[in-house]
Amino acid sequence: MSTIEIKKVTKRFGDFTAVKDADLSVGPGEVVCLLGPSGCGKTTTLRMIAGLERATSGDVIIAGQRMNDLSPQKRDIAMVFQFYALYPALSVGQNIAMPLHYEKLSKDETDKRVMNVARIMHLTDVLDRMPGQISEGEKQRLAVARAIVRDPNCFLFDEPLSRLDVELRHSMRGQIKEVLTGLSKATVIVTHDQLEALTMANRIAIMRDGLIEQVGTPHEVFAKPANVFVASFIGTPQMNLVEADLKSFGNGKAAVRLAGNDIEIAADPAVSRLKPSKVTVGIRPRAFTAASEKSGDTIAAQAELIEPMGAETLIHARTSAGGEIRVVIPREMKVKIGEAMHLRPDPKQTHFFGEDGKAVRA
Numbered sequence: 001m002s003t004i005e006i007k008k009v010t011k012r013f014g015d016f017t018a019v020k021d022a023d024l025s026v027g028p029g030e031v032v033c034l035l036g037p038s039g040c041g042k043t044t045t046l047r048m049i050a051g052l053e054r055a056t057s058g059d060v061i062i063a064g065q066r067m068n069d070l071s072p073q074k075r076d077i078a079m080v081f082q083f084y085a086l087y088p089a090l091s092v093g094q095n096i097a098m099p100l101h102y103e104k105l106s107k108d109e110t111d112k113r114v115m116n117v118a119r120i121m122h123l124t125d126v127l128d129r130m131p132g133q134i135s136e137g138e139k140q141r142l143a144v145a146r147a148i149v150r151d152p153n154c155f156l157f158d159e160p161l162s163r164l165d166v167e168l169r170h171s172m173r174g175q176i177k178e179v180l181t182g183l184s185k186a187t188v189i190v191t192h193d194q195l196e197a198l199t200m201a202n203r204i205a206i207m208r209d210g211l212i213e214q215v216g217t218p219h220e221v222f223a224k225p226a227n228v229f230v231a232s233f234i235g236t237p238q239m240n241l242v243e244a245d246l247k248s249f250g251n252g253k254a255a256v257r258l259a260g261n262d263i264e265i266a267a268d269p270a271v272s273r274l275k276p277s278k279v280t281v282g283i284r285p286r287a288f289t290a291a292s293e294k295s296g297d298t299i300a301a302q303a304e305l306i307e308p309m310g311a312e313t314l315i316h317a318r319t320s321a322g323g324e325i326r327v328v329i330p331r332e333m334k335v336k337i338g339e340a341m342h343l344r345p346d347p348k349q350t351h352f353f354g355e356d357g358k359a360v361r362a
Contacts, residue, residue: 001028001063001064002028002029002063002153002154002184002185002186003025003026003027003028003061003062003063003064003154003186004024004025004026004049004061004062004154004186004188005024005025005026005059005060005061005062006022006023006024006025006045006048006049006058006059006060006061007023007058007059007061008021008022008023008057008058008059009021009022009023009045009048009055009057009058009059009060010022010055010056010057010058011041011044011045011048011053011055011056011210012056017210018041018044018210019041019044019045019048019210020041020210020211021058021211022041022045022058022210022211022212023212024045024205024212024215026154026186026187026188027186028184028185028186029181029183029184029185029186030186030187030202030203031177031180031187031188031189031200031201031202031203032187032188032189032201032202032203032204032205032215033188033189033190033191033196033197033200033201033203033204033205034046034188034189034190034191034205034207035191035192035194035197035204035205035206035207035233036192036206036207036208036233037192037208037233038192040207040208040209040210041207041209041210041211042190042192042207043158043159043190045190045207046156046158046188046190048060049062049077049156049188050072050075050077050079050156051067051070051071051072051074051075051077052072054068055068062075062076062077062153062154063076063153063154075153076152076153076154077152077153077154077155077156078099078147078148078150078152078154078155078156079147079155079156079157079158080143080144080147080155080156080157080158080160081143081158082158082159082160082162082163083163084131084139084140084142084143084163085143086131086139086142086143086146087131088130088131088132089130090130090131091127091128091129091130092118092123092126092127092128092129092130092131092134092138092142093114093118093127093128095131095142095146096114096117096118096123096127096142096145096146096149097110097113097114097149098146099146099147099149099150100113100114100149100150103150113149113150114127114149117145117148117149118145120145120148120179121141121142121144121145121175121179122141122175123138123141123142123145126138136163136164136165136168137164137168137171137172140160140161140163140164140168140172141172141175143160144160144176144179148179148183152185153185153186154185154186154187154188155180155183155185155186155187155188156187156188156189157176157187157188157189157190158190159190159191159192160172160176160189160191161173161191161193161196162191162193169193169196173196173199173200176200177199177200189201194233194234194235194236195236197218198218198222198234199218201218202217203215203216203217203218204216204217204218204221206221206229206230206233206234208229208233213226213227213229213230214226214227214230221234222234222235224359224361225239225282225351225359226358226359227353227357227358227359228241228280228282228353228357229357231282231351231353231359235284237285237314237326237328238285238326239282239283239284239285239351240282240283240284240285240325240326241280241281241282241353242258242259242280242281242282242283242323242325243278243279243280243281244256244257244258244259244278244279244280244281245257245276245277245278245279246271246274246276246277246278246279246352247262247276248276249267249271249272249274252266252267252269253265253266253267254266254267254271254352256279256281258281258299259299259301259319259320259321259323259325260300260319260320260321260322261298261299261300261319261320261321262296263296263297263298263299264296264297265281265297265345265347265350266347267347267350267352268352268360268361268362269362270360270361270362271352271360273360274352274354274360277354277355278355279352279353279354279355279360280352280353280357281350281351281352281353282350282351282352282353283325283345283349283350283351284349285314285326285327285328286312286328286349287345287346287349287350288327288328288329288343288344288345288346289343289344289346290329290333290341290342290343290344291342291343291344292342293342294342295342295344297344297345298342298343298344299319299325299342299343299344299345300319300320300340300341300342300343301317301318301319301320301325301327301340301341301343302317302318302338302339302340302341303315303316303317303335303336303337303338303339303341304316304317304318304324304337304338305337306335306336306337308331309328310331311330311331312328312329312330312331313328313329313330313331313333313335314326314327314328315327315328315329315335315341317341317343325343327341327343
């Protein structure tokens, strides 16, 4: 069965810990993205799964078998690298067929598999060309075709779309997702691009400084971030994270001093466990509605910068406490620079984080 599991995996390079106590499981047909900023440990984690790096401690288990002491070629995995690593002296068809030579298949069986994969990846028209004669998008599809042609236990992708332009990334995301959906293989994709992770993955593992901060579906990590880091990393434009003073909690509402305003916001009952303290309030830029006047549930701000985004407009506003707050409004709503705004946050999209940075919820 195609599965990947890592248990308490740690990787140290001298005194530096690149990955610490990482736990992750990937089921058959599941695509999990390792997402995080540069240097967070995601590629090192992928390389430990592949056997290109040896784990300092912990276990790497593929298809139910412990792989720590096995070389990469004995793990029955296929890996697509950030750089395509194509054979320049071989044609597209010969590049696809290369992994099959180790299986000692007949020529007819090899040709059959190559043609089948070429059709899936839309490469049939370029099989006789050399890698230097095809486009970047075709090179990427070729790298994927070479990985899937031999039916491995699982797939590993390291920044597979990083070398493509925006239009090609968009089309390749859909093509790779379509191919993986039909293969029933455990797949791990490393990316620093949250849009790739949100659109391609069944689940996302968000990493920072060698730690896996949260694992969840794209909806879960967006709607219920586990901590301040995840909240700030997922979502465009970035979530507003505002330091506030929690004064009291009653009747399902938190009374807070937020951005120079005393307001009440409906909140999870778990917030009541926080005694009057410093908290961080997270509000998505699209979670505001504009009120005509100041009230007990609005934040006063003044528009400073306006960025049209097509169907929407992004406004950078300055609060009465001097901090910045980002607001996304429909294009039809007109706001001028310097205009006073009264912003009402949607309680269902407002998050409270304690002094430890962790989300507060039941």
